[in-house]
Amino acid sequence: MKKQTRAIRTQTKKTQYREHSTPLFLTSSFTFESAEQGKALFEETEEGNIYSRFSNPSVQEFIDKVCVLEDCEDGVATATGMAAVFASMAALLKSGDHILASRALFGSAHQIITQIISKWGITYTYLDADASEADWEAAVTPNTRMVYLETPSNPGLDLVDLEMIGRLCKKHNLIYNVDNCFASPALQNPVDFGADLVVHSATKYMDGQGRVLGGIVVGKEEYIKHIRFFCRHTGPSMAPFNAWVLSKSLETLELRMEKHCSNALTLATALEKHPDVKLVKYPFLASHPQHELAKAQMKAGGAIVTIELEGGFERVSAFMDALEIASLSSNLGDTRTIVTNPFTTTHAKLKAEEKLALGISEGLIRISVGLEDIEDLIEDFTNAVEVSVKSDILE
Numbered sequence: 001m002k003k004q005t006r007a008i009r010t011q012t013k014k015t016q017y018r019e020h021s022t023p024l025f026l027t028s029s030f031t032f033e034s035a036e037q038g039k040a041l042f043e044e045t046e047e048g049n050i051y052s053r054f055s056n057p058s059v060q061e062f063i064d065k066v067c068v069l070e071d072c073e074d075g076v077a078t079a080t081g082m083a084a085v086f087a088s089m090a091a092l093l094k095s096g097d098h099i100l101a102s103r104a105l106f107g108s109a110h111q112i113i114t115q116i117i118s119k120w121g122i123t124y125t126y127l128d129a130d131a132s133e134a135d136w137e138a139a140v141t142p143n144t145r146m147v148y149l150e151t152p153s154n155p156g157l158d159l160v161d162l163e164m165i166g167r168l169c170k171k172h173n174l175i176y177n178v179d180n181c182f183a184s185p186a187l188q189n190p191v192d193f194g195a196d197l198v199v200h201s202a203t204k205y206m207d208g209q210g211r212v213l214g215g216i217v218v219g220k221e222e223y224i225k226h227i228r229f230f231c232r233h234t235g236p237s238m239a240p241f242n243a244w245v246l247s248k249s250l251e252t253l254e255l256r257m258e259k260h261c262s263n264a265l266t267l268a269t270a271l272e273k274h275p276d277v278k279l280v281k282y283p284f285l286a287s288h289p290q291h292e293l294a295k296a297q298m299k300a301g302g303a304i305v306t307i308e309l310e311g312g313f314e315r316v317s318a319f320m321d322a323l324e325i326a327s328l329s330s331n332l333g334d335t336r337t338i339v340t341n342p343f344t345t346t347h348a349k350l351k352a353e354e355k356l357a358l359g360i361s362e363g364l365i366r367i368s369v370g371l372e373d374i375e376d377l378i379e380d381f382t383n384a385v386e387v388s389v390k391s392d393i394l395e
Contacts, residue, residue, distance in 0.1 A: 101127075161293055
C-alpha cells in the first residue's frame with residue numbers, strides 16, 4: 001500500500017464494540033490483570049500501557065501514523081513542537097558536545113541552542129542556510145555531535161541542501177536532526193536524504209485547523225529510545241485528546257497540503273507582480289534564490305509566503321489593519337489564512353544583528369496561506385497593499 005493509504009488505515013486495535021472510528025483513550029492510568037503483570041510491565045519484560053505520561057493508545061496511533069508518513073522506525077509525541085525540538089537535543093547531547101546549526105531557525109529553537117543547552121557546556125556554530133559544503137565541512141570539530149536545521153526556514157523560507165548535509169553527517173558520524181514542520185511529510189521526507197531524526201510542531205499542518213498543541217520526534221530507533229527515556233522521566237507528554245485529534249487530522253494532510261500549496265503559489269505570483277510590494281519570497285517561485293533546490297527536494301512549495309513592504313512597521317501596521325479575510329496571529333498552518341510581522345512577534349526577542357542576519361526586517365510579513373477561495377485572498381491582499389500605500393502618502 002502507498003503511504004497515504006497506510007496512514008489512513010493505521011488505527012488502534014478495535015475494541016469489543018467494533019467501532020469504525022478509533023475511540024479516545026482519555027485516561028491517566030491503566031490497570032493490571034495481576035501483581036505479576038504490573039511487575040512485568042515495569043520491568044519491561046511485557047509490553048503494555050501503565051500511565052499516560054509513558055504511553056497511551058491514542059498517542060501511539062498518532063506516532064504510528066507519523067512514522068508511516070515520514071518512513072521512520074519509531075517516534076515520541078510531545079505536548080508541543082518546541083518540547084519535541086528540545087527533547088531531540090537534550091536527550092542526545094552532553095556537556096562538551098558541539099552542535100552545528102543553520103542560522104535560519106525559529107526564534108525559540110535559537111533560544112534553546114544559545115541560551116539553554118549552552119548552560120550545560122554544549123557549544124554551537126551557526127552557518128548560513130546557503131553555506132557551501134566546504135563551509136559546513138570546515139565547521140565540524142572533533143566534538144561535533146549533531147547537525148540541526150529547518151528547511152524551509154521560519155520565517156525567511158531559506159532552504160538547506162538536505163542531500164549535502166546527509167553526506168556530511170555520514171562522513172563524520174553526526175546525528176542529523178531536521179525540523180520538517182513547514183514542508184510536512186506530504187511535501188518532503190528528510191530521511192530520504194539521510195536524516196536520523198525528524199521533528200514537527202504537530203500544532204501546525206498536522207492539525208491544520210488551529211485546535212490543539214502537539215509535537216513529535218520520529219527517526220532511528222537507536223536515538224528514539226534515548227528521547228523516550230528523557231520524555232518519560234521529564235514529562236513533556238502529549239495529551240490523549242490532542243493525539244486523537246491529530247491522528248484524525250493526518251488522514252486529510254495530503255489533500256489539505258495540495259490546496260495550501262496551490263493557493264500559496266497563486267497568491268505569491270499575484271503579489272510578485274504588484275508594483276507596491278518590495279519583495280515576495282516563495283520556494284516554488286522562479287525568483288527564489290534556491291528555486292532549483294526547492295524543486296529537487298520538495299514536491300511543492302508549501303503554504304508559507306513572505307512579502308516585504310517599504311516603510312517599516314507603520315506601513316506593515318496599515319497593511320495588516322486593512323485585511324478583511326486574513327487573521328492576525330503568530331500561529332500558522334491553519335485552514336484560515338494568517339499573517340504576522342516576525343520582527344515584532346515570533347522573532348522579537350532576537351538581537352538587532354541576529355534579525356539582520358536572518359533577513360527579518362520591520363517590513364517583513366509572513367503569510368500562512370489557508371484554504372479560502374484564492375480569488376478572495378488575492379483581492380484581500382491586493383486591497384490591503386493599496387490601502388497601506390495611500391496611508392503612507394497621506395502621512
